[in-house]
Amino acid sequence: MSSSTKATTKSSWYKRNEIAVTPWLFLAPGVIFFLFYVIFPIFQSISVSFYEWDGLSDPEWIGLGNYEELYWDDAFYVSLRNNLIWLVLYLLAIPAGLFIALFLNQTVMGIRLYKSLFFFPFVISQVVVGLVFTWFYDPTFGLLNEFIGIFGLGPINVLGDERYVTYGIIAAGIWPQTAYCMILYLTGLNAVDPEQIEAARLDGAKGWRMLWHVIVPQLKPATFIAFVVTIIGALRSFDLISIMTNGGPFGESRVLSFYMFEVALSEYGFRMGYGASIAVVLFLIMLFFIAYFLYSMYQDDKGGR
Template identity: 75%
Template sequence: MSTANQSWAKRNRMTITPLLFLLPGILFFVAYVVFPIFQSFNISLYEWDGLGEATYIGAGNYQELLTDRNFEISLWNNVKWLVLYLLAIPAGLLIALLLNQTVPGIRLYKSLFFFPFVISQVVVGLVFSWFYLPRVGLLNALLTSLGLESINVLGDPTLATYGIIAAGLWPQTAYCMILYLTGLNAVDPEQVEAGRLDGAKGVKMLWYVILPQLRPATFIAFVVTIIGALRSFDLISIMTNGGPFGSTRVLSFYMFEKALSEYGFRMGYGSAIAVVLFFIMLFFIAYFLWSMYRDEREARR
């Protein structure tokens, strides 16, 4: 290596060193995330079964989506997931505030609330499927003990989606709780003390002193919760397999049905659904990134 190159490397080693460490991760990200995204865009313009010759149809798959009743149901169910799944964030915050205390046995309570996060989504789906069983499930046992009629949650098209969302909220709330517990450990005690001196107590202390310091945790909770709501495939597959009568389908599950299951093998149509799902995710993530950037810029002024 020439002297000029050596001197350039020395001058820029603080920039080069972290980039070299990041390079393997960046290459994997490009190969397994960025490239498949562009590949999905390309495949969505074709009619293709995944094996034979692809036929270019332009925006034909997207035009078909506009008149597809199953796609409409899946999209509406994703809206339900998005709205109701966000309940995990305030629930996680409330539990974190309750657990952020110095009382005997608090570690045991934290472990119990943390438990849903470490178990598999498949296990969660099976547990709630047993919980919702029409005759011998715990839910109906409780209802009948109270003198109420039993209900078939997963067999009722109007209730099944909400039953699956409730199952998903269990581990998602635990994850948000972990984020907020970590954030609460980083709260500046001097700001808390200053708030007390100014007369802030209870809700005022939480709103004006604690929550502003929890913005990074809230941002992560929002992004992860939205992504989790939009890719809610595993619970649906385990609990209802899209039924009854296709009423619990979401975009990710409908994409799988069309592209990879025995009902479809339409890779182009499945890719078009994936593109729509990608833009929905991109919209929400871009919005939260912009909101966070705007708040930080205003804080510097």
């Protein structure tokens, strides 16, 4: 077969399959990057967790030794407990974002100014958020203690008290997370069917009944994204803890991601294998929640057909 005939055959094959092949050509770079920078490191972390390794010398195979050590590690359970607290309280950002979005979806005077004020926390860095709340909680000149001092209370050293420190950092994290959920719901509200709203009004629905039975069901895609992003944010909460307390006091504000950093790259002697085992546990927790929401979303879509 001549070269011209081969070229014609190849060209005709692409023309016949152009609609099916072209999207994959555009997706290929993203898929390759995702496999190389996300999927491959996941399996690499799982592999490293079976070794005792300082990152420089030859790794030593210890099997499940790192996971056995985790089982007896009190610091691990403190971090896990704090992660669960983060997870539960962080979800408050979702209904808060929804109600702020409902307020900002109104057509009233000055609404653009209100939108800018509520949008502001989303665009600033988490480092800046951490610094602002550190000053806010300061027991000597912080606004929190100035405020409660009006009522004869305080001072309270929020970041220095092991009873309050985790809740203080979570409050700092909820502020920008609420803004993110608000943006998702504002986008979702633009897609709400006005005909359904009018039909519900004719049937006498208003207030909470309108919100729960008509508006919220149409916001399911936005709610799904808000849940996934919020859960991931709660489980990988590192930057605020690093800025505000560095895990203190007495390690009581640690979460799994921060503890992983400590044992792998900080004061505990570069224990890469042990840090990887913590990362695997964190990944499995995250995978469980995301798989649950994906399954719920699939069931809802399947039931709606």
